[in-house]
Amino acid sequence: MANFDAAGGIGLDPLNSLLSQYYSSAEQAAPGNNPFDGTTTKNVPPLGDVTVTWKLKNAPVLAFGAPSQADWDASLDSAGNTNGADKKPLPTGPMAALTIPDMTASYTAPGIDPVGGETWNVVAYATLAFPAGEIDVTLVGLKIDESDFAPWDKAIFNTMLVPALFKAVTEMLGVIHVPALSWHGVSLNPLQIALSGNQLVAAATLTTNAAPLDTSGVAWPTDPVFVLASKPLIDSALAAGVQPYVGQTFSDSGNFKGLADWNYHGSLDSISATVGTLSPLTVNASITASLNVGGSLTPAGMALAAVGCAAGAALLAI
Numbered sequence: 001m002a003n004f005d006a007a008g009g010i011g012l013d014p015l016n017s018l019l020s021q022y023y024s025s026a027e028q029a030a031p032g033n034n035p036f037d038g039t040t041t042k043n044v045p046p047l048g049d050v051t052v053t054w055k056l057k058n059a060p061v062l063a064f065g066a067p068s069q070a071d072w073d074a075s076l077d078s079a080g081n082t083n084g085a086d087k088k089p090l091p092t093g094p095m096a097a098l099t100i101p102d103m104t105a106s107y108t109a110p111g112i113d114p115v116g117g118e119t120w121n122v123v124a125y126a127t128l129a130f131p132a133g134e135i136d137v138t139l140v141g142l143k144i145d146e147s148d149f150a151p152w153d154k155a156i157f158n159t160m161l162v163p164a165l166f167k168a169v170t171e172m173l174g175v176i177h178v179p180a181l182s183w184h185g186v187s188l189n190p191l192q193i194a195l196s197g198n199q200l201v202a203a204a205t206l207t208t209n210a211a212p213l214d215t216s217g218v219a220w221p222t223d224p225v226f227v228l229a230s231k232p233l234i235d236s237a238l239a240a241g242v243q244p245y246v247g248q249t250f251s252d253s254g255n256f257k258g259l260a261d262w263n264y265h266g267s268l269d270s271i272s273a274t275v276g277t278l279s280p281l282t283v284n285a286s287i288t289a290s291l292n293v294g295g296s297l298t299p300a301g302m303a304l305a306a307v308g309c310a311a312g313a314a315l316l317a318i
Contacts, residue, residue, distance in 0.1 A: 003213060004203040004218075005230040006188060006205075007181075007203040009200060010178055011198055012063065013224045014224045016059075016062055019060055019175055020059040022059075035169070035172050037054070039052070040052050040160055044109070049109070052105065053105065054104065055104050057104065057118075058100075058101045060169075061101065062097070063198075064097075064198050066095045067090070067125055071125075071143055072084070074143055076143070076158065078162065078163055079158075080157075088140075093127055097124065098126070099123050100123070103118070104119075115156075119144060122143065122165075124165070124166075128176075132190060134193075135176055144162075178193060178201070178202040181204060183229075183237040183240075185236060186206070186236045188207065189205050209232070
C-alpha cells in the first residue's frame, strides 16, 4: 500500500523550458564563453596551439530513456573512443538524452586555414542516479556523425571537441531537478527520487510516520510540475503557522490581521485542514474559536482568517 506524506514531480516540458531560457540568457551574459558557445585551446604536435570553437544554433532538447544498442555502440566516450569499440555495456539504469539539433564547430592552427562545418542532431547520453535524495548526472556517450571527417580532422575533434562538449553538456544538464519539498515546521525523512515515465518524482514521509516510504502503484498527476501533501503534513504546517496565535484573545471589536472583522471576545483554539483535489493542490482549512455569546465569525470571515493566520506562511510555500 502506498505510503508517503510529500511528493513532487517535474516533467520534460518545464525542464526543456528551463534549458531554452538557459540557452537564451547564457550568450547575453557571457558571449563566446558559455556551455553553448565556447572555445578550447591545446598544443597538438606538430601543429602547435590548436583552437577549437563550437556554437549551438538552437537550444538543446532533453528526453528520458536509453539509446538503442546501435546508437550506444556508435557514441563516443570522453576520450573520443566509441563505446562499442571499447566494449562498454549499455547502462541498465535510468538515462537521459540531450539532443543538440544544430551545431557549428571548427578548429584553427598556425599556418592553416580554419577547418570545420555544421552538424545536426548530436546526442549526449547520461546516466541518472539518485543517492540520498540528490540527482547525479553522469555523461557517458556522445553520438556525432563523423562520416565526412578526414582522419586528421576526426583526430582533432575527438581529442579536443568531444571532451569540451562532455564538460559543456554536463553543465547544461544541471537544470535537471525536482520541486523542493519544504514546509515551515515540518520534518521529513530523506527524499527518495525516481524516474517515472517522463517525470522525475521525489517523495518522502514525515519523521512521525513510522511506516516505510512506498510509492508503488501511485498514478502521479500529469501536470508539468506538481506537489502533493498528505493531511498530516498539512496539519503540521498549519499548526506551525498558527502556533503564535493559538490562545490569543481577541478584542470585542476590530479585525484579525486585517482579514476578518468581529464584535466579540474569544480566542483561537485549534486549526485543521483537509486536502481537496490532488493537483492542483487545494486545501480546506477551518478554525475553532471559543466565543462569547453574541459574537461569531461569518463563513467568509472564517475562511479568510484560516487562510490568513495559518496558510499565509505555510501553505503559500506549497
